[in-house]
Amino acid sequence: MEEHHDSSLDDFFRDYAKKSIPKDPKIGKMYSVALPSNVTGMEVSVVHLQSSSVWAKGANLGYFQVPPRIIPKPNVTWLDIVFSNLGNWSSYYYEIPNYTFVTPILGFSAYGVSHSRGKNGDFTSKTTKLDLPLIRDPIMVRFPSVWFPRGKCVKFYSNGRTTITNMSLSHTCEVWGQGYFAIVVRVPPSHQVWKLWVIGFGVGTIGFLLCGLVLLKIIRCLEKRKIQNMEKQSEKSEVLDTKYVGNSRMPCACGIRTQPVLENDYFP
Structure with a gap:
């Protein structure tokens, strides 16, 4: 399947996340990332974690449940995970033939953080894209409520691979790497x-x-029933007798004829 992922999107989010996170961030706190106004509708956040803590306990990070026993490559002491919700920009960056998105696309990327002191004595930080090899359990991505119950999980991995699989749990996709993920439903061709x-x-x-x-x-x-009722009412109120002439019913008066009466019986 053709890959539609734009790698510059990761770089774009990383750069703004780096500007938004403080120099001495609190471990495990989610920081909202300020984005330019021309991408209104997207949401990005970043969290600063200790690598040893992720190995021991994993991490519950909003929509993402990270399992334990993950050793980032290259191995680092600290890492920043950048989360993104593409919102109404989802179909702008990604497209799957014969499918339509029923959730926004959610994504995450992990970066190693290293600090160094400059010549002037100031500390500078450098971020490096990390791999997160999963040993036993996948990362669980829990989406907001889905209006369509029989959707499928689409996964745009950072390594260029795209897959479509069934949901293992309601509103949830299992993923085995970094990238961008959503729930889709199939639509018939035109x-x-x-x-x-x-x-x-x-x-x-x-x-x-x-x-x-x-x-x-x-x-x-x-x-027809109305006509029949009218005929019955007419029969009940008739004064004249009736008789049939052919197939028609006609009124008929009684035949009373006045008998002539002679004034006298004398004939001349």
Whole structure:
């Protein structure tokens, strides 16, 4: 799979982290890194650790759970770990074909810190990118709440390798090195989206027509029943008799004819 990691991103975060951490930092304290305004939405922090402490106990560092028994290479006494949350810049720096991000991309990088005294007597510090070989357990990356439960872990390792794996735990990815990590879900290719849209449109149209036919049938049944009720009411209130002429029912008056009466029985 093609690698989209920009190594200058690590350098960018390292430089600003170096400016933000104090000269005598507290061990284990997370320091927020001030970034320029043109990358609003990113969040970066840095923590100063003792290598021997990480070896003995590991470290719980926000989204990252670092296991014990890690010896940095090259071996150093102190190390700074820089954490990043790319936020709404995630899809700008990284892209996975047929997948979309459902979490921001989280990353971390470890740097060895060495101090030296300059000619003028001032102390200067130098940072060196470290490897963190994992002996037994992976680093656990716990993401903020994920709206999609069946996502996969995508891992952009610093060595150029990219992998996509299942989540071992809810909202959590196991990683075996430094880099940038996120949870993604698969999306169908564009021609499949078009196909699904056409199928959905066809099914919707057929459903609409069927609903129309059913409604028309109901209206006709109601009209027929109304006519039948009117006929029954008419039959109950009829004064005239009725009879059938062909297939039609017609009113019919009783045949009463006045008999002629002679004024007298005398005929001339």
